[in-house]
Amino acid sequence: DEPVRPDRLAAYLASSGHFMIVALADGIVVGQCAAVIHRHPDKVSELYIDEVGVAPAFQRQGIATKMLDVMFELGREHGCKEAWVGTEPRNVSARALYEARKEPHGPAEDFVMHVYRL
Template identity: 40%
Template sequence: MEIRRVTSYDDVVAVGHLFDEPPREAAGRRFLAEAGNHLLVAYADGRPAGFVTGVETTHPDKGTEMFVYELGVEDEFQRRGIGTALVEALLLLARERGCFGAFTATEPDNAAALATYARTRADAEPTVSLSWTF
């Protein structure tokens, strides 16, 4: 397995089947243009097997931390440690970029995600997630 950082929109399109929806060109290019946005892709057997996205967020009294935005692994590649390796690679990148920590959120019944995050030594804290859709 190899993990690579995606930096071109053509590469986003090539791994687009890993996302929930097909990539949107304007959004994909904007994501890649931001220095604090990161897309890492795991390749297994020469094929895209999974991805993780991270977004650096900075607050005046806290500093910068990494938001683990989304993690996905193709069904046929699950249970091989790919999700864990992707999260660990993003956490290493966060440390290298000077982030003081990282955070994420998932549904309480998402057993695969919770197990992956536990393997990367994440602390589970009860939270409530709220959202607005425009």
């Protein structure tokens, strides 16, 4: 989205239940996966996959799949019983990545999102 700011990264990583995984090639970040545990008073905890991205030159090499594998395991270790992720209908590569997961899942759901400026 934007360049990573050290102060924002530090605040993100200091927050309980926030996770970030990076993929490196020759010491350079080429992929990132970020997730947050949502704890609820009325249902099981869930892992929200917030961001998955891989630099274009490194796509289709299994990097995103591996980052999701690790992130899902982190979710399990922290008591999450399910994970969820959203993407735009036209993002064919992301949809293919998510639909190919080995974990049991249903078909993609319709989703409406509202963004509010605060």
